Amino acid sequence: MDDLYRRYAGWLKATLRRQFAPDQAEDLVQEAYIRLAPYQAAGGIRHPQGLLLRIAQNLAYNQARRAGRERRRDARFAETSQDHGHHADAEQTQVVLYRQILEGLPTAYRDVFVLNRHGGLTYEQIAAHCDLPLKTVEWRMSKALALIAARMRD
Known part of the structure; x- marks a missing residue:
């Protein structure tokens, strides 16, 4: 694994920096090597460079999908909270109106x-x-x- 890291880490980091932010590229490189370990343990890898790139791209794709789901969930939550706030305001207004009518x-x-x-x-x-x-x-x-x-x- 050390040999693979010394051999391809610089290349993989440079390749990923062209597609992603520098911090994200470094995280993807580290995670890609962690995910590569079971393949290395199972036996020789025929195309480690291609496998590393594919693992890193899949990780980035999964992160983007997760971030999109979280943004949609947060937007739904904000919308629901806003609707609930409007509903609560309307309900309070109705209570006040009802009390005024009763007092009248x-x-x-x-x-x-x-x-x-x-x-x-x-x-x-x-x-x-x-x-x-x-x-x-x-x-x-x-x-x-x-x-x-x-x-x-x-």
Whole structure:
């Protein structure tokens, strides 16, 4: 292996520097020799110069593919994060709007609506709790829903 390194390392480094950045070329030379070792151990290599160049080019190709995948993954992540940020902003805006609409409802309508939608009480339970007829609770709820819908459209 030492003989192969002394013989071809300078040539391989010069060849790779024409195709790649100097730092990348040096890394490719080192990695190519590491990858060449099993071939050397298995037996004689007929064309070590060609094999070294092919190994180094394949390594560079794999690095470029990996970098491309990472750039695409990072772009998707940034896009997803950006979409999530917009979604979160829109969601917060809707919450604020909803609260403003609820605060703008007349107290009688708001109480019935909140007890039903946020308190989980049935109309019968609201009627008993507020000491109101069931029909009044139903009417107030329908009015509250109509007002909320109208204000959401605005």
